[in-house]
Amino acid sequence: VTEGAGEARTETPFSIRTAREGEADVVLAFWSAAGAVPTVSDDRDAVERLLRHDPEALLLAEADGDVVGTVVAAWDGWRGSVYRLAVAPRFRCRGLGTALVRAAEQRLTEAGARRSQAVVVETDERAMSFWSAAGWHHQRERARFTR
Numbered sequence: 001v002t003e004g005a006g007e008a009r010t011e012t013p014f015s016i017r018t019a020r021e022g023e024a025d026v027v028l029a030f031w032s033a034a035g036a037v038p039t040v041s042d043d044r045d046a047v048e049r050l051l052r053h054d055p056e057a058l059l060l061a062e063a064d065g066d067v068v069g070t071v072v073a074a075w076d077g078w079r080g081s082v083y084r085l086a087v088a089p090r091f092r093c094r095g096l097g098t099a100l101v102r103a104a105e106q107r108l109t110e111a112g113a114r115r116s117q118a119v120v121v122e123t124d125e126r127a128m129s130f131w132s133a134a135g136w137h138h139q140r141e142r143a144r145f146t147r
């Protein structure tokens with residue numbers, strides 16, 4: 001999706017592309033190493049199902065052949081949803097998180113989304129500052145119900 005993005009901010013260039021079939025294990029290992037908050041759907045079946053359901057949804061950032069960032073940009077036909085934004089610790093604060101969000105936004109806009117949402121842990125100050133800095137609006141007037 002994005003080639004060479006971020007070269008101005010890090011000596012190791014990264015690129016962003018869609019994940020391919022067969023990469024579920026690499027992605028799961030990256031999430032675990034990057035300290036992404038684990039969820040009940042963090043297993044190979046779930047990632048493979050996502051890739052089958054929407055092959056464009058999972059975006060990976062790569063540097064020197066390693067996965068150094070991820071984001072899921074999911075389109076359900078009604079709204080875009082952004083999940084699993086994670087950046088390898090050594091690549092943080094270099095613009096990669098922003099580049100991943102921009103790639104997710106581009107993918108969702110091209111798919112037809114006019115509205116998108118991201119679920120963010122409200123007590124995580126870093127994540128909250130990041131999403132505000134990325135230009136996303138913190139909606140306080142809606143509650144989230146889950147099941």
Ligand SMILES: CC(C)(COP(=O)(O)OP(=O)(O)OC[C@H]1O[C@@H](n2cnc3c(N)ncnc32)[C@H](O)[C@@H]1OP(=O)(O)O)[C@@H](O)C(=O)NCCC(=O)NCCS
Binds near residue numbers: 037
């Ligand atoms: C949150 C996360 C994705 C940010 O990625 P990143 O590549 O470091 O982000 P960027 O370099 O693009 O930062 C963009 C802006 O976000 C804000 N930001 C980023 N990290 C921050 C921090 N630790 N504290 C406060 N603000 C921060 C800053 O405003 C920054 O702009 P600046 O560099 O001009 O100051 C990364 O820290 C991460 O993977 N954390 C663990 C997983 C996680 O929390 N994911 C979010 C789930 S919703």
